[in-house]
Amino acid sequence: MNTEDGAATGERPNSLRPLSPRGVEQLAEFDGNAVQARDASTVVLLRNAARGLESLFLRRQPSMAFAAGMHVFPGGGVQQSDREAGVPWAGPSAQKWSDILGCSPELARSLVVAAVRETFEETGVLLAGPNGVTVVADTSTAALQDARIALEAKQLSLRDFLLAQGLMLRADLLHAWAHWITPAHEPRRFDTRFFVAALPQGQRIGALPREADRTLWLPVRAAADAARAGELAMMAPTSHTCRSLAGLADVDKLAVAAARPLVTIEPRVVDIAGRRYLDVPPAHEF
Numbered sequence: 695m696n697t698e699d700g701a702a703t704g705e706r707p708n709s710l711r712p713l714s715p716r717g718v719e720q721l722a723e724f725d726g727n728a729v730q731a732r733d734a735s736t737v738v739l740l741r742n743a744a745r746g747l748e749s750l751f752l753r754r755q756p757s758m759a760f761a762a763g764m765h766v767f768p769g770g771g772v773q774q775s776d777r778e779a780g781v782p783w784a785g786p787s788a789q790k791w792s793d794i795l796g797c798s799p800e801l802a803r804s805l806v807v808a809a810v811r812e813t814f815e816e817t818g819v820l821l822a823g824p825n826g827v828t829v830v831a832d833t834s835t836a837a838l839q840d841a842r843i844a845l846e847a848k849q850l851s852l853r854d855f856l857l858a859q860g861l862m863l864r865a866d867l868l869h870a871w872a873h874w875i876t877p878a879h880e881p882r883r884f885d886t887r888f889f890v891a892a893l894p895q896g897q898r899i900g901a902l903p904r905e906a907d908r909t910l911w912l913p914v915r916a917a918a919d920a921a922r923a924g925e926l927a928m929m930a931p932t933s934h935t936c937r938s939l940a941g942l943a944d945v946d947k948l949a950v951a952a953a954r955p956l957v958t959i960e961p962r963v964v965d966i967a968g969r970r971y972l973d974v975p976p977a978h979e980f
Contacts, residue, residue, distance in 0.1 A: 695789040710964065710971035711930060718970060721879045728878035731885040735800060735809035736769030738871065741893040742944045746913040749936065750899065752816060753927075761810060764927050765910075765917075767935070768816040769809070771884065775851035776807040782856045784826030786868030787936060794870045795887055796956060806865050809889050811852040815845050817909070818900020821868065821891060822861040829864060831896035837888060839900070846903065867891050869952035872938070874931040875960035877972065888935055890952060892945035915940040930961065930974050937977035 713721065739750040751765040772932045777800070786794075791802035809900035814820045820838070823829040833839075835837070844850035845953075845973075856863060868889040899909055918936035920926035942951055 709973055709976055710966070711974055713963065713970040713972055717880075717972070720881060721970065723881075724879040727851070729881060729883050731875055731883035733772040733805065733808075734770060734884040735772065735805045735812060735885040736767045736810050736886055736888045736931075737813045737868070738767050738815070738888060738890045738939070738946050739817065739893050740890060740914075740939075740942075740948070743911070743913070746915065747802075747939065747942055747944060748911040749855065749914050749939070750817065750893075751910050751912060751917065752903070752906040753910075754905055755907050762876040764929055764932070765921075766929070766932055767888070768813045768819075768861065769886070770812045770816075772801075772804050772808045773811075773848070775848070775853070778810060778851055778853045781807055781853040782862040784823075784862045784864055785868075786973065791865070791870075795873070796957065796958075805887050806868060806889075807852055807863065809868055809887075810863050811845060814842060814852075814889075816903045818842060819893060819897050820861075821864050821894065822862055823855060824861060826862060826864070826866075829867070829894040829897075830861065831894070833897055833900065842900070867894070869948050870956050871952055871954050872931070872935055873958045877961045877963065879963060886931070887956075888931070890939070890948055892948060914942070929974065930957075934959075934974065934977045 709735060741748050750768070752768060753765050754763060788799040788803035791806055792799040795802045795805060797805070810821045818833050820830050820833045837859070841850060841855050845852065845855060852863070868891050870887060871890045872888035874886050874888065902909060914936045918933055918940055921928040921933035921936065942948070959975060961974045964971050964973050
């Protein structure tokens with residue numbers, strides 16, 4: 695465990711968040727051997743609205759083992775099927791994504807595939823089209839909804855789904871935004887790349903996935919303020935991402951906003967005057 699220099703004054707830097715009661719329990723149980731973080735992708739779906747740029751949130755079921763009751767962005771861990779070769783693909787290559795995400799081309803490709811798959815499974819939004827310049831306008835058809843259910847049940851891979859439907863993954867509709875690694879003391883750890891994407895024109899949010907009991911669109915700044923005030927349950931990466939997007943005017947600026955080096959954030963525990971905190975760098979608004 696690290697101790698912040700100058701902590702004798704008792705002052706708490708703005709980057710520190712009090713460790714939750716559950717976090718204190720996890721820290722007490724931590725034997726110093728961090729579990730391997732699972733590769734994962736999260737997608738921040740955005741749309742323009744009269745009240746400003748809005749993002750989609752899912753509220754996780756209170757019975758879930760991880761992040762119960764939290765408001766989260768769509769996403770999840772990379773599956774073995776996401777690593778399959780031959781996914782119909784349009785947009786930046788795996789090598790280009792490798793340069794952006796700071797990982798191997800193979801992992802970069804699977805992270806993009808997982809991002810598209812998880813978004814479709816959890817929201818019904820499909821970042822794919824019949825070619826490299828168009829996007830599916832209606833995902834409510836019986837064929838696509840049946841495929842969505844099969845994908846969520848792991849009975850179908852995204853590659854086979856796209857091939858059967860004559861579609862191509864639109865990698866150009868995703869933009870890398872953040873990279874978070876779960877703190878070392880937690881028993882469930884994820885190495886997560888956050889992507890941002892505009893809601894495709896004509897598409898609507900579909901039925902709730904099994905993991906969620908509510909969906910809602912909120913202005914990103916209002917969501918960040920509500921989380922800070924304790925009015926909306928969010929984990930640090932989610933609220934941090936909202937704050938970082940708060941200065942963005944509309945979705946047309948996503949590509950410009952995302953054209954910056956990706957910073958990896960792995961919060962660490964610090965001890966100040968006998969109290970434990972998570973050190974999370976402050977968010978910088980675009």
